[in-house]
Amino acid sequence: MNNNSPFKKLPIAVAIIALHAGSANAAVELMDGKLKIGGAVMQGWQGPIELEGSGRVTGADDDGGSGFHRLRYALTIDAQVTDDISVFAELAEEPNDFNTDAGFDQFGIAQDLAWIQADLGNGTLVRLGNIITTAMPFLRYSDGAAVQSNPFIGNTPVDMITAEQGIWALGSSELAGGNSITWDVGVSTPDFLTDTTDQGKYNYQGRGTFNFDNGLSFGAGVVKTTGDLTCSGGVCVRDDGAAFNSLIGLGDGDNYQFATRGPSQVNHVAIVPGVDALIYQLDVQYKTDVVMAHAFYGQAEDDFSWADQGGGYRPLTATFSDEDAEMSYWGVEGQFYVTPKIYLASRYTLSENETGSVSSDNELTRLQVAAGYWYADNVLIKAEYVTQEEDALSGGQNVDGTGSAEWDGVLLEASVSW
Secondary structure, X not given: OOOOOHHHHOOOOOHHHHOOOOOHHHOEEEOOOOEEEEEEEEEEEEOOOOOEOOOEOOOHHHOOOOXXXXXXXXXXXXXXXXXXXXEEEEEXXXXXXXXXXXXXXXXXXXXXXXXXXXXXXXXXXXXXXXXXXXXXXXXXXXXXXXXXXXXXOOOOOOOOEEEEEEEEEEEEEEOHHHOEEEEEEEEEEOOOOOOOOOOOOOEEEEEEEEEOOOOEEEEEEXXXXXXXXXXXXXXXXXXXXXXXXXXXXXXXXXXXXXOOOOOHHHHOOOOOOOOOEEEEEEEEEEEOOOEEEEEEEEEEEXXXXXXXXXXXXXXXXXXXXXXXXXXXXXXXXXXXXXXXXXXXXXXXXXXEEOOOOOOOOOEEEEXXXXXXXXXEOOEEXXXXXXXXXXXXXXXXXXXXXXXXXXXEEEEEEEEEEO
């Protein structure tokens, strides 16, 4: 394996700590190392992705052509203010995120992640600012230009992850025999922007891992959101008219594009709105410099559902119903380095809509097969084949509730970090 690659630098489970930090050894250092400036750039290309199936949503999405994606880029700044206080900020332009839908300039660079960090010693950090909200203990995730910790080009359709405002404590400890543990806990308001509404309330999260010296690890994570809605006549809304409480139920973007729709959250399963939700995930992983094998199982439930349009079909909308939503999901993935610079990887993910009486036509699956080549320490080229199938009541956003839909495609990606 490439000894300087981000795969080597992301410690097991402490990927949460290092996510978006880039390649520190390649960053530009100023002021005797107290100020480090790094960054990342990613360019993607995809072949035709066509939406097929009797229950597919209709429109120009049915027939997609090949093309280059918008380039993603990010600038990271890490300043050591005192011996124990530092500041981190990532300024990024991510066209596969919510830029356009949220009303931002679609070509604008904006704060994507930032915090003030206090090092309390003994492996304990406290961060105040943006926190990464997720139940996933082991992160291999593409976010804008930060893609090199992910052996694939896309994420999974069940990644429960977002960024919010709050306080975050993280720690790691070495145990006897070379074993170790990691943990993190956080409290946040359920928005990346400012939210002081009574209905916003707070989100709570916690994760932990136990890591054996031989590469075997066990992990668990939980997130609790505590939002509320006002309901009348079976229809529920926020008083301020906002479409969401927490965005954790929609992941944080993907790198697959249909002909006319974007951003690409249309490929994420949409069952749990994230209003008053409980999400937990259990993981087991084996990882060395040559091989990685990872399996996970998760459950998510909410006291509210997206509006029901009949037969248990709940498309993503700005209105909700006062009915419990529930889903289960699992996945397996593996990566093998054929040479120190070339790897092969595969991932399979399945989710089930278990809301109310829904018990059939409720599955969504995604298969990804990928290969990667480290051209240099911080230059990665990837190729991937992906296929996704969505049942009528799966919570997939590419079906209309009457039948199934499926799509597949081939993608290429080149990324540089420093």
